[in-house]
Amino acid sequence: GENVEQHPSTLSVQEGDSAVIKCTYSDSASNYFPWYKQELGKRPQLIIDIRSNVGEKKDQRIAVTLNKTAKHFSLHITETQPEDSAVYFCAASRTGRRALTFGSGTRLQVQP
Amino acid sequence: GAVVSQHPSWVICKSGTSVKIECRSLDFQATTMFWYRQFPKQSLMLMATSNEGSKATYEQGVEKDKFLINHASLTLSTLTVTSAHPEDSSFYICSARASENTYEQYFGPGTRLTVT
Numbered sequence: 267g268e269n270v271e272q273h274p275s276t277l278s279v280q281e282g283d284s285a286v287i288k289c290t291y292s293d294s295a296s297n298y299f300p301w302y303k304q305e306l307g308k309r310p311q312l313i314i315d316i317r318s319n320v321g322e323k324k325d326q327r328i329a330v331t332l333n334k335t336a337k338h339f340s341l342h343i344t345e346t347q348p349e350d351s352a353v354y355f356c357a358a359s360r361t362g363r364r365a366l367t368f369g370s371g372t373r374l375q376v377q378p
Numbered sequence: 379g380a381v382v383s384q385h386p387s388w389v390i391c392k393s394g395t396s397v398k399i400e401c402r403s404l405d406f407q408a409t410t411m412f413w414y415r416q417f418p419k420q421s422l423m424l425m426a427t428s429n430e431g432s433k434a435t436y437e438q439g440v441e442k443d444k445f446l447i448n449h450a451s452l453t454l455s456t457l458t459v460t461s462a463h464p465e466d467s468s469f470y471i472c473s474a475r476a477s478e479n480t481y482e483q484y485f486g487p488g489t490r491l492t493v494t
Contacts, residue, residue: 298481309471310422311486317481355421361479365412368421 268293270358272369279346280377287372296358297309297364299339300366301331303352310355314341346376382474391462391493399489402473407452408424408474411481413445416469428455431438433435462493 279285291299297318302310310354316323316330316339323330327346332339343350354374357366381404391397399409410429414422426447428434434447446458455474459466469490473483 300482307469307488307490309487312482315482359481359483361481365414365424365427366422366473366483367424370421 268296268358268367270356270367270369270371271353272356274372275370276375277313278375278377281346281348283346285341285343285350285374285376287347287354287356287374288338289340289358289369290336291358291367293358293360294337294339295360296336297360298358299330300357301328301330301341302355304355304371305352313354329350343374346374348376348378350374351376380474380476380485381484381486381494382408382484384470384472384474384489386489389492391402391491393463393493394461395423396458396460397462397491399459399491401455401457401474401486403453403474405486406476406484408455409452409477411449411455412473412475413447413455413457414471414473416471416488422471424438425457426454436494459491462491464493467491469491 272289300315303313306309327344329342353371355371356369359366383402385400411494415427416422425440426434426436428447428449430449436442449455471488472486
């Protein structure tokens, strides 16, 4: 089955700095790579996703890059704000009746 | 947008009793629903995949006789934790996918189960 590794486990940045979180996956058939933000006790919230036919996607301060050859994808948050502080999870799956396989999570702390 | 609800949002039960958690897709029909479990400060771990009208597929290490899943309609899946023990205390989250050809999954708000 799929295995997703995520780094770092914790990340502390100053407000306004950029944050980068990296994930690798094992199943070359995976074709969908979402990123979720989860606040304590809440459901995961989709913040951006990318499909395997695209190498990069951007939405305001958030961007995701995908390298299919190396089987890794990254989340980039620019101009971080204190409200960006949360746990971020990467995930991978494919279409069909396949569930998401989640990374282990990154706790992002943005210091004001 | 697609909305998934869960009920209850939290529940406290005594060891040895059973608890049922409902997951509903409110504005779409879900051919597949997934049940995840999340322990404190850990990631979401898939427990089982539930397809409407057929038996659920359980992940390795998840006891199917302990975690009963029923997906009786295209908008409702239930998870019953039988003979609950304190180690079953966790955050249970369901998600739903509209069809096999879609990518996105929509998450329910989760159910916090505490077994005393």
